[in-house]
Amino acid sequence: MMNAPFLTRLWQKFTRSRVGRSIFRVGLPQSNLERSQAMTSSFLLHIQPAKVHKHSLKAGYSLGLGLISLYLFIILIGTGVLLMFYYVPSTASAYNTMKDLQFVVSAGLLVRNMHRWAAHLMVLFVLLHLCRVFYTGAYKRPREFNWVIGVGLFLLTLGLSFTGYLLPWDQLAFWAITVGTNIAGYAPVIGAKVKYVLLGGNIVGQEALTRFYALHVIVLPTLALLMVGVHLWRVRKDGGLSRPDEAGEVVEQIPPGQLPVNKSYGLMELARGTSPQVGKNPEDEVFSWPHLVFREILLFLLVTAVVLFLAIFWNAPLEEFANPIHPPNPAKAPWYFLGLQELVSYSAFWGGVVIPGLLVTALLLLPYLDRKRAGVGRWFARERVVANSIFTLCLLAAIVFTVIGTLFRGPNWDWVEPWRQPPAITEGH
Amino acid sequence: MNNGSMLRFYGWFTFLGLLVGGLVVLGYYKDEYREWKDYQRKFVQEEIQRAATPQQKAIAESTPVEVRQILLPELNRVDRCTTCHLAVEDPSYGGYEQPLAYHPQHEQHPFEKFGCTICHRGQGRATTTADAHGAVAHWDQPMLPLQYIQASCGQCHEAADNPAAPELAQGQQLFETSGCRGCHKLGGAGGNLGPELDKVGTRRSPEWLKKHFLAPAAVTAGSAMPPQKFSETNLEAIVLFMLSQTGQTAPGYYASMKVIPSADEGQRLFQQKGCIGCHTVAGQGGKVGPVLDDVGLRRSPEWMLQHFRDPQSVTPGSVMPKFGFTETEARALTEFLLHLRERNLASTFPSLMSPVERGREIYRKYGCAGCHGAEAKGSVPNPNAKTAEQVPGLIRVAEGYTKAELKSRIVKGQREIPALDPKRPPPPLYMPAWGAVIKDAEVDDLVAYLISLKPKGEDLGF
Numbered sequence: 024m025m026n027a028p029f030l031t032r033l034w035q036k037f038t039r040s041r042v043g044r045s046i047f048r049v050g051l052p053q054s055n056l057e058r059s060q061a062m063t064s065s066f067l068l069h070i071q072p073a074k075v076h077k078h079s080l081k082a083g084y085s086l087g088l089g090l091i092s093l094y095l096f097i098i099l100i101g102t103g104v105l106l107m108f109y110y111v112p113s114t115a116s117a118y119n120t121m122k123d124l125q126f127v128v129s130a131g132l133l134v135r136n137m138h139r140w141a142a143h144l145m146v147l148f149v150l151l152h153l154c155r156v157f158y159t160g161a162y163k164r165p166r167e168f169n170w171v172i173g174v175g176l177f178l179l180t181l182g183l184s185f186t187g188y189l190l191p192w193d194q195l196a197f198w199a200i201t202v203g204t205n206i207a208g209y210a211p212v213i214g215a216k217v218k219y220v221l222l223g224g225n226i227v228g229q230e231a232l233t234r235f236y237a238l239h240v241i242v243l244p245t246l247a248l249l250m251v252g253v254h255l256w257r258v259r260k261d262g263g264l265s266r267p268d269e270a271g272e273v274v275e276q277i278p279p280g281q282l283p284v285n286k287s288y289g290l291m292e293l294a295r296g297t298s299p300q301v302g303k304n305p306e307d308e309v310f311s312w313p314h315l316v317f318r319e320i321l322l323f324l325l326v327t328a329v330v331l332f333l334a335i336f337w338n339a340p341l342e343e344f345a346n347p348i349h350p351p352n353p354a355k356a357p358w359y360f361l362g363l364q365e366l367v368s369y370s371a372f373w374g375g376v377v378i379p380g381l382l383v384t385a386l387l388l389l390p391y392l393d394r395k396r397a398g399v400g401r402w403f404a405r406e407r408v409v410a411n412s413i414f415t416l417c418l419l420a421a422i423v424f425t426v427i428g429t430l431f432r433g434p435n436w437d438w439v440e441p442w443r444q445p446p447a448i449t450e451g452h
Numbered sequence: 453m454n455n456g457s458m459l460r461f462y463g464w465f466t467f468l469g470l471l472v473g474g475l476v477v478l479g480y481y482k483d484e485y486r487e488w489k490d491y492q493r494k495f496v497q498e499e500i501q502r503a504a505t506p507q508q509k510a511i512a513e514s515t516p517v518e519v520r521q522i523l524l525p526e527l528n529r530v531d532r533c534t535t536c537h538l539a540v541e542d543p544s545y546g547g548y549e550q551p552l553a554y555h556p557q558h559e560q561h562p563f564e565k566f567g568c569t570i571c572h573r574g575q576g577r578a579t580t581t582a583d584a585h586g587a588v589a590h591w592d593q594p595m596l597p598l599q600y601i602q603a604s605c606g607q608c609h610e611a612a613d614n615p616a617a618p619e620l621a622q623g624q625q626l627f628e629t630s631g632c633r634g635c636h637k638l639g640g641a642g643g644n645l646g647p648e649l650d651k652v653g654t655r656r657s658p659e660w661l662k663k664h665f666l667a668p669a670a671v672t673a674g675s676a677m678p679p680q681k682f683s684e685t686n687l688e689a690i691v692l693f694m695l696s697q698t699g700q701t702a703p704g705y706y707a708s709m710k711v712i713p714s715a716d717e718g719q720r721l722f723q724q725k726g727c728i729g730c731h732t733v734a735g736q737g738g739k740v741g742p743v744l745d746d747v748g749l750r751r752s753p754e755w756m757l758q759h760f761r762d763p764q765s766v767t768p769g770s771v772m773p774k775f776g777f778t779e780t781e782a783r784a785l786t787e788f789l790l791h792l793r794e795r796n797l798a799s800t801f802p803s804l805m806s807p808v809e810r811g812r813e814i815y816r817k818y819g820c821a822g823c824h825g826a827e828a829k830g831s832v833p834n835p836n837a838k839t840a841e842q843v844p845g846l847i848r849v850a851e852g853y854t855k856a857e858l859k860s861r862i863v864k865g866q867r868e869i870p871a872l873d874p875k876r877p878p879p880p881l882y883m884p885a886w887g888a889v890i891k892d893a894e895v896d897d898l899v900a901y902l903i904s905l906k907p908k909g910e911d912l913g914f
Contacts, residue, residue, distance in 0.1 A: 130479070133482075194590075328475055332475055
């Protein structure tokens with residue numbers, strides 16, 4: 024690499040120095056051996072295989088949605104910790120901290136904006152990731168359980184966003200959580216109890232704020248982090264990203280007890296369940312360094328740029344101080360629950376309990392119900408037209424109800440057309 | 453691994469790295485630029501120009517550019533107004549343009565103890581003009597226009613006590629005599645037809661209030677409140693009094709400072725402390741101490757103050773005990789005694805009044821005039837009421853009711869008002885049940901007043 028860029032040469036110089044060698048076992052890899060060593064010898068990189076299938080790198084296949092979700096989560100942890108340096112979870116101080124962040128803390132507003140937009144984006148991208156996995160049939164054997172973990176992560180994401188929603192303690196927060204927890208209260212038998220435990224009482228108050236704070240900053244993030252770890256681990260152990268079965272490939276279960284313990288097999292990313300891919304078509308695989316790692320870093324930069332851009336130009340909302348006796352009309356839940364709120368407006372039991380309950384159950388059981396292997400690893404495979412149609416219908420319904428709840432519902436949950444000015448609301452005597 | 457794909461990577465790294473770096477720089481500058489810094493630099497420039505000696509100049513030049521704030525934990529406020537309004541305490545800045553103007557007459561409300569927003573409202577924590585002055589979305593306390601600033605006095609002080617707030621006192625007077633309490637509760641006393649007014653000053657803007665008084669139904673659809681015919685000055689005064697109703701209670705230190713030693717306060721104290729047990733005023737009271745009607749002519753204010761602190765120090769052998777009055781109380785009592793002659797003492801000694809006089813006061817106090825008209829002459833419209841679409845006047849009730857019947861009508865009220873045309877909406881105004889609000893003895897006085905209204909010397913034609 025005679026005419027390698029300046030930074031590369033500088034880096035090489037550093038890694039060859041005494042200090043550099045003591046930190047990095049392998050310098051900037053020059054050979055294929057070093058490329059695989061770079062992956063296996065680094066703590067941060069070893070969670071990924073030394074070689075990946077070319078198919079996994081195709082942007083058009085995965086769209087990077089899972090990684091984007093992970094990066095948003097990382098940004099959320101970073102900005103969230105910064106916010107924790109200022110935030111006080113008390114009904115008297117919480118709102119004031121929001122104001123201080125905006126008016127006197129250096130970059131306080133920027134950090135809060137980043138946290139807010141990254142949170143909304145994460146809900147969106149986790150959902151998109153779920154859709155991608157469905158439309159490519161990637162949840163099928165041997166990845167059934169990883170799909171279940173993924174659904175859990177989706178619910179955790181909603182939980183994280185929902186618990187964070189209350190923390191600014193403004194009118195938006197107070198009433199969105201009031202509406203949201205009321206929906207939870209519609210569940211039979213346990214609903215009222217769940218609501219009571221969540222709020223630490225019957226209405227949103229200091230106890231609710233304390234609980235939501237604890238859930239938001241320690242319980243749910245720890246769980247999510249753990250499950251993200253398992254999720255990624257299983258991606259590797261289940262044979263990397265899903266892809267179409269290769270021609271002539273024998274897909275068979277390796278009987279337990281005959282699992283290969285060969286070390287090089289381990290290195291070569293051998294998956295349980297399906298036959299080893301390694302050696303089959305070696306030319307289909309490329310070294311993770313740089314093909315995967317570089318792409319990942321670039322994607323992280325892109326995600327950071329988008330979040331920064333949004334945070335610089337659009338401020339996170341902050342309404343009036345929470346006022347339990349003056350509900351806004353209409354009081355709305357966070358946007359991702361507005362479809363649910365719309366359903367609840369027709370029937371609390373059917374809309375608030377039965378339909379969401381069935382949907383979540385269906386998502387969890389999906390890989391065990393839909394077991395045909397045809398069409399795995401291709402978008403909108405013809406063989407999966409029935410499953411895809413059903414999923415698309417459900418998705419469209421969810422989108423339609425959410426859009427109605429968000430844009431077409433005005434005071435008293437009456438129908439309004441967003442392009443028309445709603446009538447001025449005056450307080451009656 | 454070919455060089456082409458590596459070069460593509462490097463291209464992307466350069467582009468995205470620069471993009472993120474650029475956005476970080478942009479975010480930093482947007483955050484670094486704050487309009488208050490401009491004002492502070494302007495102030496420093498001004499100070500440097502004014503400096504007469506090199507030392508003063510050095511001090512001015514070393515003034516840090518930083519957020520300034522007044523912490524008011526007892527009021528749960530942080531006022532950062534002085535971040536831009538840097539010269540509020542420096543009289544040499546009198547007549548300067550905002551934000552560098554001096555704030556005159558703040559001696560009685562020192563900034564370090566009161567801050568700014570307790571009187572001026574707005575958003576104390578904010579550090580941009582728009583946000584701080586509070587006329588922004590999602591902030592319900594915009595700055596009070598200066599013409600209404602007296603409303604803030606009424607948050608802590610009794611309106612009538614404050615010689616610096618004559619319009620506020622006028623507003624209160626109007627409220628008590630225009631019959632507002634007939635429908636509205638304030639401080640626990642009043643009717644139920646209209647909303648309570650205890651916090652109306654935080655919920656409504658001056659513009660809204662004005663519109664509302666002139667044409668209630670125009671701003672509140674379906675309001676039963678009759679339009680009020682206030683003169684321009686009276687309208688301003690009643691709006692001001694409404695704005696003063698914020699429902700806030702002054703905490704600790706502030707509560708202890710809120711009493712203004714006025715003659716009114718002195719009169720209340722005179723009554724409370726039982727002075728009349730020993731002293732005679734207006735022919736009422738005990739004979740142990742001297743008659744006080746002319747005391748203001750005989751004694752100086754200084755003598756009286758000293759007397760309240762320690763009676764024996766100015767009148768050796770006096771039997772008057774040391775009551776341990778606070779300085780404020782002593783000053784208020786002195787003020788009262790000095791102005792005794794000019795004052796109407798009836799409200800100090802209700803026993804001085806006849807039942808009919810007391811009844812007239814009660815008629816005013818509970819706002820009967822709001823519906824039944826001044827002096828009970830009627831003519832307040834009540835659309836679709838059988839009684840000529842008006843609330844009936846009461847000057848002839850003596851002809852149709854016995855005392856007991858009148859009393860019962862006041863206590864029980866009348867929810868259903870007979871309609872002229874059953875197809876139209878029912879009459880909006882009705883008679884509330886006053887039993888729970890007006891005391892029994894007061895009802896007797898009220899009835900006496902109503903009976904007394906019968907036109908004198910009129911032949912009833914029997």
